[in-house]
Amino acid sequence: MIYTKIKGTGSYVPKRFLTNDDLAQIVDTNDEWIRTRTGIEKRHIVTDEYTIDLAEQAALEALESSHVAKEDIDLVIVATVTPDHYFPGIAQLLQKRLGLKTVTAFDINAACSGFLYALQIADKMIKSGAFHNALIVGAETLTRLTDWSDRNTCVLFGDAAGAMVIGTSDYDSIRTVITGSDGDDNSYLICDNVDLKDPYTNEKSTQDHIHMNGREVFKFATRIMPQMVRDLLEMNKMSIDDLDYIVAHQANLRIIDKAARDLNFSMDKMYVNINEYGNTSAASVPLAIDEAIRKGHLKRGDQFVTVAFGGGFTWGGALITY
Ligand SMILES: CC(C)(COP(=O)(O)OP(=O)(O)OC[C@H]1O[C@@H](n2cnc3c(N)ncnc32)[C@H](O)[C@@H]1OP(=O)(O)O)[C@@H](O)C(=O)NCCC(=O)NCCS
Structure with missing residues (x-):
C-alpha cells in the first residue's frame, strides 16, 4: 500500500492591495457593507505580474519547505482559471522557470475547487506507483477577469498562489x-x-x-x-x-x-x-x-x-x- 503526505507548502500574494475604502472610490459600495456581508477587508491585486509569476514564487517556497530536490519532482499540476495563455499551460511555464527535468505537467480548470481536483489527481497518480513527488499549485489572477464597475462581484476577488509538494509517505496522511x-x-x-x-x-x-x-x-x-x-x-x-x-x-x-x-x-x-x-x-x-x-x-x-x-x-x- 502506497501512502501520500504533504511534504511542503508555500504561497505568494502580489504586494499591491485594495482596501474596501479604495473600492468605494470606484463603485457604489462601502467598507461596512463589504465587511458585514463578506468578511473581506482587502484584496491583493496584480499590476505587473502574471499568473506564472505568482505560481513560481509559491512553488519555490513549497519546494524549499519540502526538502524535496527539484530532480525528484516528477509531476506538476496547476489549477487555474486564469492561465496566461490558452497554451502552453502554467505547468509548462513553471517547469521551465524552476528548471525541472522531464516531468508530466498539465493545467486543470475546476474553478475555485481546482486545487482539490489537482490534489485528488496527484494523490491517485502517486498511489498508483507511477509517480513519486508532485508539485501542485493553485494560482490565479482573477482580477484580470473582474468587471471593476460591477459592485456585485468586484469586491469579492483577489489574486494569489498557493503550492504544495506531496509525495510518498510512511503513514496514511492524505487519507x-x-x-x-x-x-x-x-x-x-x-x-x-x-x-x-x-x-x-x-x-x-x-x-x-x-x-x-x-x-x-x-x-x-x-x-x-x-x-x-x-x-x-x-x-x-x-x-x-x-x-x-x-x-x-x-x-x-x-x-x-x-x-x-x-x-x-x-x-x-x-x-x-x-x-x-x-x-x-x-x-x-x-x-x-x-x-x-x-x-x-x-x-x-x-x-x-x-x-x-x-x-x-x-x-x-x-x-x-x-
Ligand atoms: C455576493 C454576496 C456577498 C451578496 O450578499 P447578499 O447578502 O446575498 O446580498 P444581495 O445580493 O441580496 O444584495 C443585497 C443588496 O446589496 C446590494 N449590493 C450588492 N453588492 C454590493 C456592494 N458591493 N456594496 C453595496 N451594496 C451592494 C445589492 O444591489 C442589493 O441591493 P438591493 O436590495 O437594493 O437590490 C453573497 O450572495 C455571496 O457571498 N454569495 C456567494 C458568492 C461566492 O461565494 N462566489 C464565489 C464562489 S467560488
Whole structure:
C-alpha cells in the first residue's frame, strides 16, 4: 500500500492591495457593507505580474519547505482559471522557470475547487506507483477577469498562489480526497471565453468578465460544504470532534460561519484569512493551508478537513492527518 503526505507548502500574494475604502472610490459600495456581508477587508491585486509569476514564487517556497530536490519532482499540476495563455499551460511555464527535468505537467480548470481536483489527481497518480513527488499549485489572477464597475462581484476577488509538494509517505496522511460536479447550474458563476467568429464578418471578440448569481452560489456553498465534511468523516469512521481544524475555501465569512454552525464545530477551529485576501479561487485553499501551517495552527499529527466549491458547480474536499 502506497501512502501520500504533504511534504511542503508555500504561497505568494502580489504586494499591491485594495482596501474596501479604495473600492468605494470606484463603485457604489462601502467598507461596512463589504465587511458585514463578506468578511473581506482587502484584496491583493496584480499590476505587473502574471499568473506564472505568482505560481513560481509559491512553488519555490513549497519546494524549499519540502526538502524535496527539484530532480525528484516528477509531476506538476496547476489549477487555474486564469492561465496566461490558452497554451502552453502554467505547468509548462513553471517547469521551465524552476528548471525541472522531464516531468508530466498539465493545467486543470475546476474553478475555485481546482486545487482539490489537482490534489485528488496527484494523490491517485502517486498511489498508483507511477509517480513519486508532485508539485501542485493553485494560482490565479482573477482580477484580470473582474468587471471593476460591477459592485456585485468586484469586491469579492483577489489574486494569489498557493503550492504544495506531496509525495510518498510512511503513514496514511492524505487519507481521502473527494470531488464532484453538477453542470446543470453552470450559469450561476461564469466568465465567457471568446465568441464564435464568422470568418466572413470576422468580428472582434471582447474579453468577458465574471458574472455571478450571488444568492444561488451562497445557497449551493452552504449546502455542499457541511455535506462534504460529513461525507469525509463518515468514510473514515470519524466524528466532528476528531477534527482539529477545517480549512475551507475563503469565499465569504458568512458561508464559513454557517458551515461551522451546521456542523456544530467551533468557529475558532475554522481557518479564516478572507479578510486579508478575498476570494482567490483555486489559490484560496493552498494559501490558507500554507498560512495555517506557518502560523502554527496546523501541526504534524493534526487531523483536518479542507473543502472548496466553485463555478460549474464543482466541489472537492480532503481529510488529511498532517
Ligand atoms: C455576493 C454576496 C456577498 C451578496 O450578499 P447578499 O447578502 O446575498 O446580498 P444581495 O445580493 O441580496 O444584495 C443585497 C443588496 O446589496 C446590494 N449590493 C450588492 N453588492 C454590493 C456592494 N458591493 N456594496 C453595496 N451594496 C451592494 C445589492 O444591489 C442589493 O441591493 P438591493 O436590495 O437594493 O437590490 C453573497 O450572495 C455571496 O457571498 N454569495 C456567494 C458568492 C461566492 O461565494 N462566489 C464565489 C464562489 S467560488
